[in-house]
Amino acid sequence: MAEITITARDGSGEFFAYLARPKAASAGAVVVIQEIFGVNAGMRAITDSLADWGFLAICPDLFWRIEPRVDITDRTQAEWDKAFSLFKAFDQDKGVEDLEAAVAAARALAGANSKVATMGFCLGGRMAALMAIRSDAEANVSYYGVGLEGLAAELRALRRPLLMHIAEKDRFVPKEAQGTVLAAVAPNPHTEAHVYPDVDHAFARVGGQHWNGRAAAIANGRTAEFLARHLD
Numbered sequence: 001m002a003e004i005t006i007t008a009r010d011g012s013g014e015f016f017a018y019l020a021r022p023k024a025a026s027a028g029a030v031v032v033i034q035e036i037f038g039v040n041a042g043m044r045a046i047t048d049s050l051a052d053w054g055f056l057a058i059c060p061d062l063f064w065r066i067e068p069r070v071d072i073t074d075r076t077q078a079e080w081d082k083a084f085s086l087f088k089a090f091d092q093d094k095g096v097e098d099l100e101a102a103v104a105a106a107r108a109l110a111g112a113n114s115k116v117a118t119m120g121f122c123l124g125g126r127m128a129a130l131m132a133i134r135s136d137a138e139a140n141v142s143y144y145g146v147g148l149e150g151l152a153a154e155l156r157a158l159r160r161p162l163l164m165h166i167a168e169k170d171r172f173v174p175k176e177a178q179g180t181v182l183a184a185v186a187p188n189p190h191t192e193a194h195v196y197p198d199v200d201h202a203f204a205r206v207g208g209q210h211w212n213g214r215a216a217a218i219a220n221g222r223t224a225e226f227l228a229r230h231l232d
Contacts, residue, residue: 006060006105009097015064017102018044019109020051026113028231029106031099031137032059033120033127035205036083038070042205043121050119053224055231056112060102062095062127074208087123095127100135115231119223122146122172122202125165129155132162139163139230141223144170144201149177152184155191163226164193165219167210170201194222 002019018039032047034040043059050057063070066089072079099118106116117139120128125145132140133154139161142148148155148164155162164185166178178195185191196203196219200210204219 004058004105004109006098006101009101010094013064015061015068015098017058017060017105018047020044020047020057021111022051022054022056024054024111026111027054027056028115028117028138028227029056029058029109029112030227030231031102031106031116031118032057033099033118033124033131034059034062035122035124035202036087037072037074037079038063038086040071040073042073042207045206046121050227053227055227056106056109058102058106058109060098062098062124063090064098065094066090074202074205090123092127092130096130096134099127099131103131103135103137113231117141117227117231119143119227120145121204126151129162129164132158132160135160139226141165141226143204143219144173146172148173149180152180155181156184156188158185158188158190160190161226161230162191163223164191165204165222166193166195167199167201167203167215168195168197169199172201192222192226194219 047057119141121143125142128142196215203212204216
């Protein structure tokens with residue numbers, strides 16, 4: 001397992017990021033943004049798959065300010081309880097700062113072509129939308145991001161490319177919230193939103209409770225094309 005160390009922009013410390021390299025000598029980079037379960041096996045597998053798609057990929061430890069190297073699953077109630085406790089304690093503004101540091105680190109990696117995207121899931125899906133709003137990443141991908149309805153005004157005015165994957169039956173994002181988000185991004189040429197019918201939150205989490213292979217394959221195919229378009 002390869003890792004890099006990233007220095008926080010506020011000078012408060014350092015945090016690690018899991019690293020996966022493609023076979024290509026030069027490639028665009030993707031910063032993978034974790035779910036509420038930390039940089040776990042699922043996030044590392046996604047990072048590895050991006051390298052298989054031909055991208056440099058890193059997955060930074062966003063919970064390092066609370067508890068470094070969180071690595072839990074969605075299998076037990078105790079792990080869910082811990083995950084939600086970490087989510088509640090997480091400072092999203094500091095998280096954006098740390099992701100901006102991760103984007104800068106990805107640009108500087110040996111073999112990077114200077115283009116970087118972010119790609120996040122659940123909490124990470126929200127953070128990817130915030131990165132589209134606030135950062136200089138070339139492109140951003142949000143899988144079932146939570147709380148995006150509160151960003152509707154910013155999404156409406158967005159000028160950075162953002163691809164959104166929305167689960168129709170997401171238990172954490174009700175229909176009304178989905179409608180608010182879709183209405184905000186529909187007229188914006190920089191955004192692309194897809195709703196996946198009859199699937200729940202985390203439908204693209206391999207081995208997860210709500211894994212849906214068909215929806216995940218369609219979403220991942222769209223993501224691969226989107227990343228290639230903006231990073232190659």
